[in-house]
Structures are given as structure tokens and as C-alpha cells.
Amino acid sequence: MMKKLILLLRKFYCLLPVILYDIAAIPISWYGAYWLRYNLHPYPSILNSTHSVIALISLSVVQIGCYYYCKIYRGLWRFFSLNDVLRIVKATVSTVVLVIPFFYLTSLLNYVPRSVFPLYCMILATLLCSGRLICRLHWDKRSHDNKETDIKKVLIVGAGLAGEGLVRDLKRGSPYKLIGFVDDNISKTGLEVHGIRVLGTTRQIVEFVNRYSVDLIFIAIPSARSSTMRRIVTHCEASKVAFRTLPGISALAAGRVEVNALRPVNIEDLLGRDEVTLQWDKIAASVLGKRILVTGGGGSIGSELCRQVLALKPAGLTIVENSEFNLYKIEQELKEHFQEIPITSALVSVTDEIAINHVFEHFQPEIVFHAAAYKHVPMLQNQIRVAVYNNVLGTQTVAKASVNYGVEKFILISTDKAVNPTNIMGTTKRVAEIYCQNLNDKVETQFITVRFGNVLGSAGSVVPLFQKQLQAGGPLTVTHPDMQRYFMTIPEACQLILQAMVNGHGGEIFVLDMGEPVKISYLAEQMIRLAGKEPGKDILIEYTGLRPGEKLYEELFHESEQLASTEHEKLFKAKFRELEWNELTQTMRMINTACSEYQEGELLILLRSLVPEFQTSELIVV
Known part of the structure; x- marks a missing residue:
């Protein structure tokens, strides 16, 4: 019991500056609403009445209760988001909806101009949101300054929903500097997503990597066909920088798009096929x-x-x-x-x-x-x-x-x-x-x-064999240059x-x-490249001849x-x-x-x- 009490007091102590700020915002917003209502008059005479003081006290009590009821203290200011904005709006509007009937029953409504209520909502919501936003920007800047020496420049492939979600997550204090997007939808070129510009198409990846000294490429197209992935990966490999990808749609379905979901491109991304819609x-x-x-x-x-x-x-x-x-x-x-x-x-x-x-x-x-x-x-x-x-x-x-x-x-x-x-x-x-x-x-x-x-990836298939040969430093053994298989x-x-x-x-x-069908020699070359090596230079491909019972084509x-x-x-x-x-x-x-x-x-x-x-x-x- 004592531990719970200590934890509660510690939590209250941490929240005290926030609570005091929010309480102070109530009279400021209330008097600010009057000030706007009376055309910026320095001190409207109506505020001199006792009724005005009672109205403010009543409003403050209800507003504090709505703060708690609408759970506006669940969100950390450092990670202020749209959900927090919605909670604040809900708390301010709920207060007005509750106090108007009370003011009417107690005749206080006779002393409060009707236009004060919407003005109060707008001012209070603005004060609460701006305080939190300033705090978040401050923390983001501090995080950015601390990691400036280790920061990596990133180019994102795909300015769709996945790309937007990835940018949102990357901006949460990650050690990356977003250079821009590339997207094959040319109508997006020149537009911005969260302030990050779409620079051009995937064909220009090498150009942008060289121009902006890009360190990493993130592929954010979870719905991409294997043919599209092969083309993108070809451009990424030509740029000579590391690249990673988001998993497929099915893998992302259970959670949001985030940096931790990024993984190396694997051979299934290049040889896998379109998502199959089943009954x-x-x-x-x-x-x-x-x-x-x-x-x-x-x-x-x-x-x-x-x-x-x-x-x-x-x-x-x-x-x-x-x-x-x-x-x-x-x-x-x-x-x-x-x-x-x-x-x-x-x-x-x-x-x-x-x-x-x-x-x-x-x-x-x-x-x-x-x-x-x-x-x-x-x-x-x-x-x-x-x-x-x-x-x-x-x-x-x-x-x-x-x-x-x-x-x-x-x-x-x-x-x-x-x-x-x-x-x-x-x-x-x-x-x-x-x-x-x-x-x-x-x-x-x-x-x-x-x-x-x-x-x-099945037991005994060529992919695990190639992976084992890669780990041993090669060579990768292929029976014939023209051998093809369905995968x-x-x-x-x-x-x-x-x-x-x-x-x-x-x-x-x-x-x-x-x-x-896919040529086994192509499969070998791609697996070597995905391992960061150069086929024929770092890792050799050795042709051994058809084995007993094998066909060139299935x-x-x-x-x-x-x-x-x-x-x-x-x-x-x-x-x-x-x-x-x-x-x-x-x-x-x-x-x-x-x-x-x-x-x-x-x-x-x-x-x-x-x-x-x-x-x-x-x-x-x-």
C-alpha cells in the first residue's frame, strides 16, 4: 500500500507543473474570451461583478474535472500527437456543454455573453496545444543536436501510406536526416509529405544518392510486386549504399509502420509474387x-x-x-x-x-x-x-x-x-x-x-544451399547457366x-x-549482391553440369x-x-x-x- 502511495505521489509531483499550467490557462482563456468579445477593451466592466467571479470558479471546477475525465494527462508532452489534440478539444467542449445548463439554472447565464463560450474553447485549446507542441519541438531539437555527429542521411522509396508512416516514426528523435522521397508516380514529384519533398522517380536513385551524399535507402512499398522490387533493388545496388525494406502488407497488418520493422531485402522479396487473394x-x-x-x-x-x-x-x-x-x-x-x-x-x-x-x-x-x-x-x-x-x-x-x-x-x-x-x-x-x-x-x-x-527456403532447396556456400565464402555452384525453375x-x-x-x-x-520461371544463375547473382558482394569478383559462380535426372526446364x-x-x-x-x-x-x-x-x-x-x-x-x- 505504501509503495502504491509513493508511486502515486511521485507521478503527481512529475505532473504538477503540467497541471498548474493547465489550471492557469483556464482564467487566461476566460478573460481572453471577454477581451475578444468586447473588441479588445482593456478591462470590460462586466468582469467587475460578483457573478463573473462565481462563473469563473464554477467553470474552473468543471474544467479540471473534464481534464481528468478526458485523460489529457495520459500523453507525454514530448510525444504530443493528434490523439492528444482530440482529448484537449473533447475536454474544452465538454466543459462548455456542462456549464451552460448550470449557468442557466443559476441565472449566471444572464451575465455571460453567449459568444464567450466558443471563444473560450478556442483560446483554451490553443494554449494547451501550443504549450505541449513547444515542449515536443524542444525535445526533438535536443535529440537531434545530441545525435548530430552520428546522423545518417536517408532516401525513402515510396511516398504512399507506408512512406508517410515511416517518416512520422523517423521524426521521433531517430538518428536519421530525411533527404527526400522517390516515387514512380510522377504526379507526386515536387510535392511534400510532412515537409519532406518528393525529389523524383526510382530511376534517379543513383543521381540523388550522389547529389545528397545519402547513407541509407529505405524501401517503403510493402505492396510492391517482385518485378518492381527487382527493379528498385537494381537501382539501390548501383548506388553502392546500404538499403532496407519494410515487410509485406500481411506482416505489417498487426502493427504500425516503424523503423524497427525495416529489414534487409531477402531473396523472397525478389522472387515472391503478387499477394494472392484467397476465398x-x-x-x-x-x-x-x-x-x-x-x-x-x-x-x-x-x-x-x-x-x-x-x-x-x-x-x-x-x-x-x-x-x-x-x-x-x-x-x-x-x-x-x-x-x-x-x-x-x-x-x-x-x-x-x-x-x-x-x-x-x-x-x-x-x-x-x-x-x-x-x-x-x-x-x-x-x-x-x-x-x-x-x-x-x-x-x-x-x-x-x-x-x-x-x-x-x-x-x-x-x-x-x-x-x-x-x-x-x-x-x-x-x-x-x-x-x-x-x-x-x-x-x-x-x-x-x-x-x-x-x-x-524448403529443406534441400537451392536457397539454403546458396546461403551455406555464401557463409563459406563461395563459390556458389550452379549446374547450368540456362537452368530455370518456377518458384x-x-x-x-x-x-x-x-x-x-x-x-x-x-x-x-x-x-x-x-x-x-527464374534462372538459377540469376538467383545466385542476386543472393551474392544481397549479401553485399559482387558476383564474379568477391564470390564466384561455378557451373558444375547437370546432375542425374535433372532438366534444364520444368x-x-x-x-x-x-x-x-x-x-x-x-x-x-x-x-x-x-x-x-x-x-x-x-x-x-x-x-x-x-x-x-x-x-x-x-x-x-x-x-x-x-x-x-x-x-x-x-x-x-x-
Whole structure:
């Protein structure tokens, strides 16, 4: 109790000068209003009356009460803002609204000219605001003077809402001197934002950096397309000064634009694509209250699917994963952030039929996302049986369990390497597609396939490899100068998987719009530049030649597959190839037998019978 009293007294002591200033402003404003009302007469005779003194005392009591009620002492003068102005206006107007009826009932209104009230409001609000504003300007100047030696000149790219918010935050005593804006909207050139001028367009970045000796460039365009970011970054790199960017719109949605949100530009900013508008209402309705199962839930795609699904409040989530470490890691993360939703983990391989059936029987999932697969192309070229056993028979095992235990929807996560495959991995994924799509017509469970290209930052992808090589000082190894790949971010890939789940009714192969393919050599060069190095000078790029099973170009659909649009502009449907069901099931039995007997030569023949477009000569058959 004593501590609270001491803290209260200390707070009151700190506020005492402020309170005394605000109280002194009341009679000054009241008499000032009379003075203006009577045409600047030095001392109007009406103020000599007792009624005038009573009116002032009454007004002061009410005004002090309104100060407290409207919380005008919550804001520090050093950070005086529009919110503080609104509180002051509210306090002054509230006082007048309250005292007028009181003056009327006590006949004091007969001695107060009506025009005094609005004049009083204006004068008092001006006095209170000006005192606080002067204090803020004083503190800003002191802060600026103290940091003058360490001050850095900043050029801001983007004179929109994000740029305006960034300027507002930078002016709060930060060690930066704002030189100006650049913006590609030429109608803004010459205009000002909070007193900071728009100098020109992004093409003039190098010119302005040299002219004004700029130290830093801040990119404040969170909605920028990747093509726009690539162009801006090219100009920033040419200027030879450091540059940072605000995160995307989704990342900023939870808070205001501020200096602390600035971060280095990463490769996702340059290769990521436009923000995707999803039918979140339909997606949420499809997941809400449902039991969800994700195989491969500890992998890059599987773990992100778990995060996004849990955000939509399912009845429960079951994670199937054969890596002990990955399962432990994702389970700990999810249970920390989604404590209200039951999360169960199963250390199970999708090839273990008994264990998979036990999991399905126990948890009764309603929607299954099958993300478990082996994906390393060169390694699987020499591991035919392992690839088939996991990617083909594992998919069959989970699909059968889904049918037997009444799963509503089964979503198979596939790859662009399944189109005209030149490697074992892509061929096994193509067989998994064929099996699921043909099974769809025989059962009530809806089997939906989603096919997309490379995801940025996934385990085993080129981005983590390049990052590791950069840390080691290079060189960055690229297989071929002309190699191209489709890229998207992991969150976006998972969002479109959820969208495909909603749009699919069974039997579809959904192809995600991956945008334009990107040369791996360009990716390597950009990652070197983003690390502040010069490609070919500081860090070398070494071309090693195509690895077994690799293609220069990937395709998202087969030439015989007819693409059709869907409700969503980023999703297309590819018509799958129908096979005679008995023939397909017979081939699957033969595949099972060949795996059991470790006949990799027979497996290769069976794969080619199901996927005749499979072309490769670089295989080691044991």
C-alpha cells in the first residue's frame, strides 16, 4: 500500500507543473474570451461583478474535472500527437456543454455573453496545444543536436501510406536526416509529405544518392510486386549504399509502420509474387471444427500446412512424420502457439500400413493432406526401390486408409517434376497422381491433387544451399547457366493448397500459377549482391553440369493435359489420364511384389508402363 502511495505521489509531483499550467490557462482563456468579445477593451466592466467571479470558479471546477475525465494527462508532452489534440478539444467542449445548463439554472447565464463560450474553447485549446507542441519541438531539437555527429542521411522509396508512416516514426528523435522521397508516380514529384519533398522517380536513385551524399535507402512499398522490387533493388545496388525494406502488407497488418520493422531485402522479396487473394471465408468454413491429418507434417510444406490449418480452428490436428527430430520440433512449436486445439503426433512412416490404419482408426480424420514424400532428385536416381516404396506405395497406403475410414477429402501434394519426368522422383509422383485420380471415381472420398514447382527456403532447396556456400565464402555452384525453375514461397504454396481443397470436388489435378520461371544463375547473382558482394569478383559462380535426372526446364502440365480455369485466378485444372482400373490395380500389385523382392529392374519396367513419357538413361539398378 505504501509503495502504491509513493508511486502515486511521485507521478503527481512529475505532473504538477503540467497541471498548474493547465489550471492557469483556464482564467487566461476566460478573460481572453471577454477581451475578444468586447473588441479588445482593456478591462470590460462586466468582469467587475460578483457573478463573473462565481462563473469563473464554477467553470474552473468543471474544467479540471473534464481534464481528468478526458485523460489529457495520459500523453507525454514530448510525444504530443493528434490523439492528444482530440482529448484537449473533447475536454474544452465538454466543459462548455456542462456549464451552460448550470449557468442557466443559476441565472449566471444572464451575465455571460453567449459568444464567450466558443471563444473560450478556442483560446483554451490553443494554449494547451501550443504549450505541449513547444515542449515536443524542444525535445526533438535536443535529440537531434545530441545525435548530430552520428546522423545518417536517408532516401525513402515510396511516398504512399507506408512512406508517410515511416517518416512520422523517423521524426521521433531517430538518428536519421530525411533527404527526400522517390516515387514512380510522377504526379507526386515536387510535392511534400510532412515537409519532406518528393525529389523524383526510382530511376534517379543513383543521381540523388550522389547529389545528397545519402547513407541509407529505405524501401517503403510493402505492396510492391517482385518485378518492381527487382527493379528498385537494381537501382539501390548501383548506388553502392546500404538499403532496407519494410515487410509485406500481411506482416505489417498487426502493427504500425516503424523503423524497427525495416529489414534487409531477402531473396523472397525478389522472387515472391503478387499477394494472392484467397476465398478465406470458404477455406475457414471447410476447416472449422474438422479433424485434420497431415502426413510429412515436419517437412517444409507439411509444417506450414499445419500452421495455417490450426489458425482456422479445426477440431484437432494429427501430424504423421517419420523423422523423430522434425516431429518433435513442429509439435513443440504448434503446442506453444495453439494451446486450445488438440494436437497429436504420430512417429509413423506412411509405408507402415498397420500403423497408418491404427492412426486413422484412433483419430478419425475428415481431411487428409498427404505431403510425405522423398524429393531429392539425384539421390533417388540410385534408390529406385526406396523412392517407389515411399512415394507410390506410401501414397496408396494412406489413400486406402482414407477410403476405409470415411475421409471426406484427400489432398495429394505433387510436383512439376511429375510432368514429362526425367527422373525417378518425378515418375513416382506421377504414378501417385495417376493412382489417386483414378481411385476417385471408385469411392466416396474426394481425391484432389495439387501440383506446383520449387518453394523458396524448403529443406534441400537451392536457397539454403546458396546461403551455406555464401557463409563459406563461395563459390556458389550452379549446374547450368540456362537452368530455370518456377518458384513460390512456402506460405503462398500452402495457401493455394487450401484454396484447391475448397475448389476441388474430386478427380482434379490443380496446377498452381507459378508466374515466370527464374534462372538459377540469376538467383545466385542476386543472393551474392544481397549479401553485399559482387558476383564474379568477391564470390564466384561455378557451373558444375547437370546432375542425374535433372532438366534444364520444368513444366507444370503435360501437353496432352487440357488446362481449364477455376474460380480462383491462380489455380488451373489439368485433365488427368484415365486408365482401366483393373489394369492399374494389377500393376500396383506387381509394384508391391517387386519392392518386396527388391527387383529394381522390374520396378523400372512397371514405372515406364504407367508413365510412358518417362525418359532417362542415368540410372543405377541394383
